[in-house]
Amino acid sequence: MATVEEKAGSGDKRVSEGTLRDFFREMLLIRRFEEKVEERFRAGELPGFLHVAIGQEAIATGVCAALAREDVIASTHRAHGHTIAKGTHVNAVMAELYGKTEGCSGGYGGSMHLYDVEVGNLGANAVVAGGIPGIVGAALAFQLRGEKRVAVAFFGDGATNTGTFHESLNLAQLWKVPAVFVLENNGWAESTPNTQHSPLPIDELGKRAAAFGMKLIEADGQDVEAVHLATLAARDHALSGKGPVLLHLRTYRLTGHFVGDPQVYRDKDELKRERETKDPIELLRARLELSDEDFEALDAEITAEVEASVEFAKAGTDPAPEDALKHVYA
Ligand SMILES: Cc1ncc(C[n+]2csc(CCOP(=O)(O)OP(=O)(O)O)c2C)c(N)n1
Numbered sequence: 001m002a003t004v005e006e007k008a009g010s011g012d013k014r015v016s017e018g019t020l021r022d023f024f025r026e027m028l029l030i031r032r033f034e035e036k037v038e039e040r041f042r043a044g045e046l047p048g049f050l051h052v053a054i055g056q057e058a059i060a061t062g063v064c065a066a067l068a069r070e071d072v073i074a075s076t077h078r079a080h081g082h083t084i085a086k087g088t089h090v091n092a093v094m095a096e097l098y099g100k101t102e103g104c105s106g107g108y109g110g111s112m113h114l115y116d117v118e119v120g121n122l123g124a125n126a127v128v129a130g131g132i133p134g135i136v137g138a139a140l141a142f143q144l145r146g147e148k149r150v151a152v153a154f155f156g157d158g159a160t161n162t163g164t165f166h167e168s169l170n171l172a173q174l175w176k177v178p179a180v181f182v183l184e185n186n187g188w189a190e191s192t193p194n195t196q197h198s199p200l201p202i203d204e205l206g207k208r209a210a211a212f213g214m215k216l217i218e219a220d221g222q223d224v225e226a227v228h229l230a231t232l233a234a235r236d237h238a239l240s241g242k243g244p245v246l247l248h249l250r251t252y253r254l255t256g257h258f259v260g261d262p263q264v265y266r267d268k269d270e271l272k273r274e275r276e277t278k279d280p281i282e283l284l285r286a287r288l289e290l291s292d293e294d295f296e297a298l299d300a301e302i303t304a305e306v307e308a309s310v311e312f313a314k315a316g317t318d319p320a321p322e323d324a325l326k327h328v329y330a
């Protein structure tokens with residue numbers, strides 16, 4: 001990841017092909033990681049509950065690549081991609097899912113509590129919208145200390161209906177803190193479609209920014225370049241002292257809400273159509289005109305990396321029962 005200085009003055013209006021290839025690699029790594037996690041979960045090897053973000057990889061990659069290492073994020077229950085993209089090695093994420101002390105949260109957290117403060121990941125959160133107020137606090141701290149850093153909250157369309165969302169954005173705008181609120185609008189909150197949880201049409205959820213007088217930036221969440229450029233612009237705005245940004249990204253959950261979700265509430269044809277036309281990895285692969293040969297070589301390399309993370313995790317250390325309360329502060 002770049003440093004704050006390298007990101008300063010980021011006025012580029014396009015992303016180089018080399019960078020797009022780097023993005024492609026990372027998105028494919030996240031995809032293969034999550035597919036492997038699904039497989040191991042179904043095999044009964046992983047404890048807990050799992051949500052994957054298959055279809056939403058362009059957001060994790062495009063947003064995090066626009067951030068400096070010193071910037072911080074807060075994630076959601078769908079956290080693997082954000083965590084990998086912010087700089088945590090797949091070994092540490094996989095070990096966490098296996099509940100090992102080598103995991104990024106020391107094996108205490110699991111899928112919905114992935115933390116890595118050293119790379120600026122203040123944590124995933126099982127509580128919908130739970131990460132948003134902490135991000136306002138982090139941004140306020142940066143502002144008070146005069147640090148050129150931004151704090152970024154990821155959350156879904158369902159989260160925009162919580163009181164926490166409205167209270168947090170209200171104060172963030174009032175105090176003009178350097179925060180970016182990344183709305184990953186996949187149109188679903190569990191089995192509830194957008195039409196049943198919000199009076200605003202799905203593509204107009206960004207209008208929520210107007211309630212706070214907040215700057216709105218919107219982009220196609222399936223296009224990693226668009227996401228990246230939008231995030232650079234949002235970051236610049238947040239750092240300029242003009243206040244935070246609501247970054248509205250329309251995306252698609254190309255899988256169930258949780259691993260094992262039969263999706264009986266979802267039109268199968270529509271899902272099939274979305275898989276065929278909205279997959280951000282396939283869209284980028286076509287744009288880069290990757291040959292089958294190149295793709296297969298890259299895929300084999302990434303698959304081996306993911307496989308190695310499983311071996312790493314399985315060889316990890318189980319936490320000692322007497323350490324169960326070690327990091328409990330309350
Ligand atoms: C405060 C709270 N209410 C309800 C839930 C149960 N729940 C878990 S995920 C989810 C849907 C969230 O939808 P969205 O914010 O759009 O995120 P997505 O799952 O689409 O990524 C709900 C209602 C919860 N975890 N926390």
Ligand SMILES: [Mg+2]
Binds near residue numbers: 158186
């Ligand atoms: Mg959603």
